[in-house]
Amino acid sequence: MAGEMTLQIVTPEGTVVKDVKTDAVIIPASEGSMGILHNHAPMVTALKVGVLRYKQGGHYKRVALAGGFMELSNNLITVLADTAEIGETIDVLRAQEARKRAETRLRDRAANVDRTRAEIALQRAMARLKAAGKLEDKD
Amino acid sequence: MAENKRAVLRKIKGYKSMMQITKAMKMVSASKLRRAQEKVLAARPYARELTKTLARLVKGGAGANHPLLAQRTGTPTVAYVAITADRGLAGGFNVNIIRKTQAAMKADPRPLKLVAIGRKGRDFFRKRGVMPVVEFTGFGEEPSFALVRQMLSQITDLYLKGEIDEVRLIYTEFVNPVTQRPKEMQLLPVVAPEDTGAHDGPDMDYIYVPDAEAVLNTLVPRFVETLFYQAILESKASEHGARMTAMGSATDNAKELIAKYTLAFNRARQAGITREISEIVGGAAALEG
Numbered sequence: 001m002a003g004e005m006t007l008q009i010v011t012p013e014g015t016v017v018k019d020v021k022t023d024a025v026i027i028p029a030s031e032g033s034m035g036i037l038h039n040h041a042p043m044v045t046a047l048k049v050g051v052l053r054y055k056q057g058g059h060y061k062r063v064a065l066a067g068g069f070m071e072l073s074n075n076l077i078t079v080l081a082d083t084a085e086i087g088e089t090i091d092v093l094r095a096q097e098a099r100k101r102a103e104t105r106l107r108d109r110a111a112n113v114d115r116t117r118a119e120i121a122l123q124r125a126m127a128r129l130k131a132a133g134k135l136e137d138k139d
Numbered sequence: 140m141a142e143n144k145r146a147v148l149r150k151i152k153g154y155k156s157m158m159q160i161t162k163a164m165k166m167v168s169a170s171k172l173r174r175a176q177e178k179v180l181a182a183r184p185y186a187r188e189l190t191k192t193l194a195r196l197v198k199g200g201a202g203a204n205h206p207l208l209a210q211r212t213g214t215p216t217v218a219y220v221a222i223t224a225d226r227g228l229a230g231g232f233n234v235n236i237i238r239k240t241q242a243a244m245k246a247d248p249r250p251l252k253l254v255a256i257g258r259k260g261r262d263f264f265r266k267r268g269v270m271p272v273v274e275f276t277g278f279g280e281e282p283s284f285a286l287v288r289q290m291l292s293q294i295t296d297l298y299l300k301g302e303i304d305e306v307r308l309i310y311t312e313f314v315n316p317v318t319q320r321p322k323e324m325q326l327l328p329v330v331a332p333e334d335t336g337a338h339d340g341p342d343m344d345y346i347y348v349p350d351a352e353a354v355l356n357t358l359v360p361r362f363v364e365t366l367f368y369q370a371i372l373e374s375k376a377s378e379h380g381a382r383m384t385a386m387g388s389a390t391d392n393a394k395e396l397i398a399k400y401t402l403a404f405n406r407a408r409q410a411g412i413t414r415e416i417s418e419i420v421g422g423a424a425a426l427e428g
Contacts, residue, residue, distance in 0.1 A: 010188060012284040012368055014181035030357075031349050044192060045348035046357040069357055071192055073345070078188050080361070082284070 003038035007054055009063060009079040016084040017063065024055040025077055027070055028127075042073040049123040051130045052079065062087035064131035066124050090132040099125035144411070147404040151397055158393035164228070165386035171280060172316060172379035178281065179313060179372045186365045190332045193362050195345070196355050197331040206299060207359050208329050215304030218252040218272065219244055220294065220326070222310040222370060223260030224378040225276055230385035232311065232319065232378055233259040239321040240309045252303055254294060256371075272297065280375070287368045295363065298327050310370040311377035317384050319377035326366060329359060 007025060009017035025036045028050025046069045053060040068081035102122035106115065129135040197208075221240040223233045237260055244251050255261035255271035264271060273293050278286060297303050306327040312320045347354050 010185045012182050012185050012365060013178070015184055029348055030353065034348075041346055042344065043346040043348060044196075044354050046354050067357070068361070069192075069354060071188065071345075080185055080188055080192075082361075 003075065005036070005038055005075040005077055007077045007079070009052070009065075009081060009084045011068075011081050011084050013083075016081075016086065017079075020054065020056065022054040022056050026053040026060075027079070028052060028065060029070075036072065036077065038075060040072055040075075044071050045069060047079070047081065049120065050127050052084075062131040062133070064090060064124075064128040066127070085128060085131065087131040087133060090128050092129065092132050092134050095125050095128040095132065095134075099129065144404060144407050147400050147407065151400045151404065154393050154397045154400070158390055158397070161386045161389040161393060165383055165390060168379045168383035168386060172376060172383055174281065175372065175376035175379050176313075179369070179376050182365070182369055182372055186369060189358070189362055189365055193355075193358055194332040196351060196358065199351060205355060205359055207295070207327060207363060208331065210328055211304040213304075214249060216250040216252060216302065217247060217305045217307060218254055218294070218297070218303040220254040220256060220306060220308045220310075221260045221264075222308065222374045223255075223257035223263075224374075225258040227259060228385065229378055229382040232381035233257070233263075235319075235321045236260060236309055236311060237263050239323065243307070243309065243323060249305075254306075256290070272303075282371055282375070284364070284368055287371055288364050291364055291367045295327070295360075308367070308370050310374045311381075313373040313376040313380065316380040319381055324366070324370065326363060329363060 004021045004023060005025065007017055007020045007022050008015065023038075027034050027036065027045070028048050030046040030048050033050075034045070047065055047067055049066050050064075052063045052065050054063075055061075064083075064085045064087070065079070065081040066083040068079065070080070071078045099122060102118050102125055105118040106122065126135065219240055221236055223236045227233060240253075240260070244253075253264055253269055253271045255264055255274040256276075258276040261271060261274050261276060275290050278290070294303075294306060298306060305325070308324045308326050310322060310324070312322045314320055
């Protein structure tokens, strides 16, 4: 019998997910996706830009995260993210535009383009689109 | 007498329109204050969790060599970061920060640099020939975390390049809407938070993925960002609180002046009427005689 865990997601600008009960959480850890179930050992991990999924009532809800880290102890999962957006609230149009912008910048071979920044921007846009369900999530 | 009466009337009218302005400013500040306070509160859970985790990591002995944590030897160059507002009319808000900064810099024998945040502080120091190495103005009422992060990155850049070796913040702590306290805080090198041991009961063995050092590397910069972000938010809330109080007392003062001059005006009017009556009575008596 799988037990419940409590999930909270906080960002510097506010608490995005507050004390939600969940059966399973999949996080975009720095080393790759990681699933967490009841009674996981205490853990702290860095997060990359990506989508967090948590199971509630038989299906997953998605949250787009822009890096940060996660702490887990006593079935309490605390995600500290730079930004976090719940899938349903994401402005798909804006995310698509951001993606296009980042892609154009990456294609542009001019020396003055900050490639790392453009790449991060692209990752963020992709994460938001995935979280919104507008892009296939292969992880 | 009529001349005098008109002058008093004009004064009353002037004070009334001043009062309208101060009253409006007070109201605007009150609503801005409420929003700023909400932001301060919203930022707290994040800061709390972050501090907890960092304390635990540092206690475990990680990160003595992290560039933002390591204490530098020799004579360090110190950068003072003065956080003021872009606008005045906020009582002692800007002056308090400027004074504290001046006092701190005077008392500090080490080589100094200045970072000015807010137009008021920047202009003050520039006029006195102290050129800030980094300055930010006009970042608006509700600076986002991303924006604050950008501002900070300019300071940490200088720090990592070795041009400055210590960063001290001078900001205003928001106690409550009528009390704000100028405060000094060391931002860099990071003063590792004490592990209070009060959390989670017994100490747990955490797994760090991929390892403690890597987690620390993502954590420390965020800790600095959070400290800085909070200082900015608290200063913003304090600014509005100070302005609200200042405008409140300005409104009260205007009210007092209006009452005083209204009384003076009524006295003058009364005196005028009395004089007219006695003139009429005197005239009538002369006719009868």
